[in-house]
Amino acid sequence: MSVIIQSLSRNKFYNWAYKNLFSSWVNTIMTIIAIIFVYEIGTFFLNWAIFSADFRTNFQGELITDRTFCSKNISPGEYGACWAIIYARWDQFMYGLYPIEETWRVNITYALLPLAIIGILFDKLPYRKLFIYFTFLFPFIAYFMLYGGPGLSTVGTNKWGGLLVTLFLGVTGIGLAFPLSILLALGRRSKMPIIKSLCVVFIEFIRGVPLITLLFTANVMLPLFLPDGVNPDNLLRALVAVTLFQSAYMAEAIRGGLQAIPKGHIEAADALGLTYWQTTRKIILPQALKIAIPPIVNTCIGLFKDTSLVLIIGLFDLLGIGRAALADMTWTKLYYEVYVFISLVFFIFCFGMSRYSLYLEKKLKTDNS
Amino acid sequence: MEQVIHLEKVNKWFDDFHVLKDIDLTVTKGQKIVVCGPSGSGKSTMIRCINRLEAHQKGHITVHGTELTNDLKNIDIIRKNVGMVFQQFNLFPHLSVLDNISLAPIWVKKMPKKDAEEIAMSYLEKVKIPEQAKKFPGQLSGGQQQRVAIARSLAMNPDIMLFDEPTSALDPEMIKEVLDVMIQLAEEGMTMLVVTHEMGFAKTVADQMIFMDEGKIIEQATPDQFFNNPKSNRTKLFLSQILNH
Ligand SMILES: Nc1ncnc2c1ncn2[C@@H]1O[C@H](COP(=O)(O)OP(=O)(O)OP(=O)(O)O)[C@@H](O)[C@H]1O
Ligand SMILES: [Mg+2]
Numbered sequence: 001m002s003v004i005i006q007s008l009s010r011n012k013f014y015n016w017a018y019k020n021l022f023s024s025w026v027n028t029i030m031t032i033i034a035i036i037f038v039y040e041i042g043t044f045f046l047n048w049a050i051f052s053a054d055f056r057t058n059f060q061g062e063l064i065t066d067r068t069f070c071s072k073n074i075s076p077g078e079y080g081a082c083w084a085i086i087y088a089r090w091d092q093f094m095y096g097l098y099p100i101e102e103t104w105r106v107n108i109t110y111a112l113l114p115l116a117i118i119g120i121l122f123d124k125l126p127y128r129k130l131f132i133y134f135t136f137l138f139p140f141i142a143y144f145m146l147y148g149g150p151g152l153s154t155v156g157t158n159k160w161g162g163l164l165v166t167l168f169l170g171v172t173g174i175g176l177a178f179p180l181s182i183l184l185a186l187g188r189r190s191k192m193p194i195i196k197s198l199c200v201v202f203i204e205f206i207r208g209v210p211l212i213t214l215l216f217t218a219n220v221m222l223p224l225f226l227p228d229g230v231n232p233d234n235l236l237r238a239l240v241a242v243t244l245f246q247s248a249y250m251a252e253a254i255r256g257g258l259q260a261i262p263k264g265h266i267e268a269a270d271a272l273g274l275t276y277w278q279t280t281r282k283i284i285l286p287q288a289l290k291i292a293i294p295p296i297v298n299t300c301i302g303l304f305k306d307t308s309l310v311l312i313i314g315l316f317d318l319l320g321i322g323r324a325a326l327a328d329m330t331w332t333k334l335y336y337e338v339y340v341f342i343s344l345v346f347f348i349f350c351f352g353m354s355r356y357s358l359y360l361e362k363k364l365k366t367d368n369s
Numbered sequence: 370m371e372q373v374i375h376l377e378k379v380n381k382w383f384d385d386f387h388v389l390k391d392i393d394l395t396v397t398k399g400q401k402i403v404v405c406g407p408s409g410s411g412k413s414t415m416i417r418c419i420n421r422l423e424a425h426q427k428g429h430i431t432v433h434g435t436e437l438t439n440d441l442k443n444i445d446i447i448r449k450n451v452g453m454v455f456q457q458f459n460l461f462p463h464l465s466v467l468d469n470i471s472l473a474p475i476w477v478k479k480m481p482k483k484d485a486e487e488i489a490m491s492y493l494e495k496v497k498i499p500e501q502a503k504k505f506p507g508q509l510s511g512g513q514q515q516r517v518a519i520a521r522s523l524a525m526n527p528d529i530m531l532f533d534e535p536t537s538a539l540d541p542e543m544i545k546e547v548l549d550v551m552i553q554l555a556e557e558g559m560t561m562l563v564v565t566h567e568m569g570f571a572k573t574v575a576d577q578m579i580f581m582d583e584g585k586i587i588e589q590a591t592p593d594q595f596f597n598n599p600k601s602n603r604t605k606l607f608l609s610q611i612l613n614h
Contacts, residue, residue, distance in 0.1 A: 267422050268459035268518075272473035272525060273448040282472060286463050 048080035049340070055083050064088075066330040085334045086341050089325045093341075096161015096316050105145045105152065106164055112138060113171070121356060139175070157235040161316035163345065165235065169307040169317070170349075173242035174300050180243065181250030186280065188255055199251075206248035211306050214241040219313045238310045242303065249299040257292030258284065290364065297357040301350045308346075318342050370397035373529060373560055374419060379428035381414060388414045389425065390584040396529075401561045403571040403592075406581035407607060412564045415581070416531045419562070420451045432529070449477065452522030456534040458514045460506035460521070466493070467502040470521045477525065485524075492520035496550050512543030516550055523554075530554065532563040566611055572596065580604045 021031040058064055058071040059079065067073060070082035086093065095103050116138035119131025146164075148154035160168065187199035206214070218241035222232060232240075261284055269279040289296075311320035322338040325331055374396035381389040388411045396402055404412050417423040418430060421437055421444045430437040432447045461469050470489035474480045480488075493499045496516035498509075506514055515535055522530060532551070536544045548570050555561055555574045565571065571578060571592060578595035580588040580603070588595070588604045599605050 262457075262459070264455060264457050264459040265461060268453075268455065268461070268521075270422060271420055271448060271451075271453040272521070273445060273477040274473060278476050282476065283461055287461075290463070 050080075052079050053081040053083060054079065056087055058082075067332065067334060070334070081337050081340070082334055083337055083341075085325060085331045085337055088331065089321070092321050092325065093162045093318065093345075095164050096321060097159045098155060098161070098164065099159070102153065102155060105155075109142050109145045110167075112141065113167070139172075157233050160235060162318055162321040165310070165315055165317040165320075166304075166307050168235070169239060169242050169310065170300075170304045172239060173246050173303060173307070176239075176243045177246035177250050180247040181254055182285065184247060184251035185254035185258055188251065189258060203248045203251055206244055207252070211241070211245050212309055212312060214245050215309060215313050217241070234313065234315055238313060238315055242307060242310075245306075246299065246303045249302070250296055253295035253299055254288060254292045256295060257288030257290070260291050261287050294357045294361050294364070297353050297360070301353045301357075304349055304353070305346060318345060370400075372397050373433055374562070375429070375431045376415075376419075377429045377431075379415075379418065379425050379430060381411075381418065381423065381425045381427075388584050389418070392428070392584075392586055394579070394586065394589075396560060396562060398528075399558050399560055400576050401555050401559075401574050402563070402577045402579060403575040404562065404564045404579045404581060405566055405568075405571070405607070405611075406579075406587075410581040411584040412581050413533050416453075416533055416562055416564060419531060420448055420453055422453075449525065450527050451529045451531060452525060452527035453531045454515070454518050454522055454533070454535045456538050458506070458511070458518045458538070460514055460518055462506050464505075465502070466498075466504055466506065466509070466517050469506065469517060470524045473521070473525050488524050489520070492523050493517070495523070495553075496520045497546075510543060511539045512546045515539065515543075515547045519547075519550055519554075529560045529562070532561065532565065534564050534566075536565065536567060568596075568612060580607065582607075 022028045052071075054064060054071050056063060058069050058074065060071075060074075062069055064070060064082065064084035065088075067082070067085075070084065071079035072082060091100060091103065095106050098106055115131065116135045119125060119128050119135050122128070125131060143149075144152065146155070146160070146168075147157070184199050184203055187195045188203065190196045190199070215238060218237045219234065222237050222240060226232070265283055265287075266279060269283050274282070308317055308319040310317050311323065316324060319342055322342045326333075326335060326338055372395050374394070376392050376394040379389055379392040380387070392415060394402075394415075404416070406412050414423055418425045418437075419432065424439075425437075433450055435443050435446050437443060437447060460466075461472070464472065467486060467489050470492060471482070471485035474485040474488055475482055478485075490499060490502060493502055496519055498513055498516055501509060501513060501517070506517065509517065519535075535551070536547050539547065544567070548567060551561070551563070551570070552574055561574075563570075563575075575592050578588075578590055578592050579586055580595070580599075580601070582603050588599060588601050590599070595604070596608065599608060
């Protein structure tokens with residue numbers, strides 16, 4: 001039996017391969033070139049990153065405590081990456097300058113984050129309501145855990161860094177931008193001319209300006225708008241810029257969803273006597289957001305990567321920490337290791353979001369048929 | 370007879386296109402009025418003015434003594450008393466049949482969910498599809514969807530029902546099931562204003578026939594007079610076109 005299945009599936013593979021890879025001479029040559037190319041790059045990379053790389057010790061078995069211990073620096077040309085820099089700087093990559101004895105607080109927050117998000121992502125999740133309650137509770141827990149409060153010592157945001165800053169800006173920025181973007185998208189379609197033009201001007205202005213400009217502006221201008229003595233810290237300023245930036249893009253994605261709702265649904269709701277806000281909440285948004293989630297997720301991927309720009313205004317996000325590590329004389333010149341590691345971390349999060357978006361698109365198709 | 374809808378010299382323009390021209394119409398309690406006329410004559414616009422889906426610019430519309438103005442309070446009062454059924458059903462596709470029907474009782478009438486769902490079920494029985502309660506609109510046939518739309522309107526307990534070509538988006542074999550529900554409703558004494566070209570239905574149900582053309586009411590008469598002895602030539606021409614095809 002299993003032999004039959006095997007030969008069947010092998011047959012299938014041959015058929016597929018023949019049809020797609022070797023159907024003509026040109027196709028065959030392209031396939032072979034591509035295979036060689038992928039093989040060369042792949043083996044080179046794997047060799048560099050894993051097989052001839054140092055992790056904590058070098059080829060002589062010594063613990064690597066600075067760059068001079070890296071195998072590739074002892075015996076140039078023979079060895080690959082020296083990941084010891086990542087080990088040595090791990091705490092900074094994860095927490096920045098957060099006090100080491102307090103990092104358990106960050107770990108708990110990291111561990112709770114998926115629980116806070118999962119309820120939003122999957123509408124068929126068992127006990128979804130409880131998860132959603134937790135989603136709304138999470139910001140308060142996270143604030144208490146990360147910043148401190150009764151019973152926990154205060155850790156100023158100037159000590160935050162690395163993945164903590166990247167995730168804080170990404171998650172909080174997206175979380176705050178979401179309600180704002182709904183209001184902006186609704187406002188842009190409002191019949192009230194003043195509200196409408198305010199929203200249009202805001203959205204178009206933000207979309208017309210690079211994030212870096214907004215970050216600089218928030219950094220320099222925000223204190224001017226606030227009363228004397230109120231001096232928001234750098235992280236908060238960056239958060240304001242990131243939130244405004246994201247809300248404009250999300251608003252456009254949501255507007256696309258709003259436009260897809262037939263006018264008849266709104267008329268039916270009007271005829272039943274529902275108010276504007278009831279119609280919006282119960283009829284329009286549930287449908288519009290469902291359509292808009294894939295493009296919304298795309299804007300989130302963009303934002304998540306863009307948070308790395310905050311290093312320009314002196315914040316140490318993942319990339320900032322990486323550059324600080326490279327500036328350290330004991331580790332300098334290990335560029336590839338640091339950038340590959342940072343890319344990998346960003347990739348994990350962005351790829352996750354991208355897969356989720358694909359999953360949703362497929363689900364939307366099956367839901368609608 | 371108590372007069373429930375009153376239109377007096379109603380005029381409406383879409384930009385500079387004059388859609389409704391001096392419309393006068395009185396509907397008394399329990400009356401069934403069927404409106405017909407060629408495409409673009411303003412039938413939909415007229416009945417959509419009655420629950421303010423469109424705003425008129427001149428003249429007066431009163432429903433149960435409440436005049437339709439820009440005053441949102443009046444609009445709310447009137448919409449609570451007036452139900453509407455559309456050509457395209459306009460069910461909410463993301464809600465189950467039961468939720469479609471119980472939504473307005475819960476949110477507009479602030480009814481407890483359980484009561485609203487009981488009412489929804491009773492109206493689903495009335496339109497003869499209680500077994501579809503848990504399905505979504507996309508899983509129903511056109512005729513079933515339109516019956517849900519009727520139940521959804523009725524669940525708000527209106528005393529006037531407006532119908533805008535309720536059967537013209539349906540396949541022929543489904544028209545009867547919807548008309549049967551409407552006939553039953555008429556027999557129960559509902560006040561009905563129906564735009565339709567189903568002349569069989571009109572003959573069975575209507576107290577009054579209205580023929581509209583180019584934004585005007587050309588002729589208003591009892592069905593007997595309207596079909597057998599129409600006064601206007603335009604009505605004659607229209608009737609010959611629609612009865613002979
Ligand atoms: N929102 C609108 N803006 C501009 N013109 C409109 C609008 N709605 C309707 N019209 C125009 O007003 C006229 C009357 O439209 P209405 O829908 O009332 O006609 P109708 O008698 O219901 O026709 P049908 O039998 O095709 O439904 C038509 O010429 C139509 O093009
Ligand atoms: Mg019409």
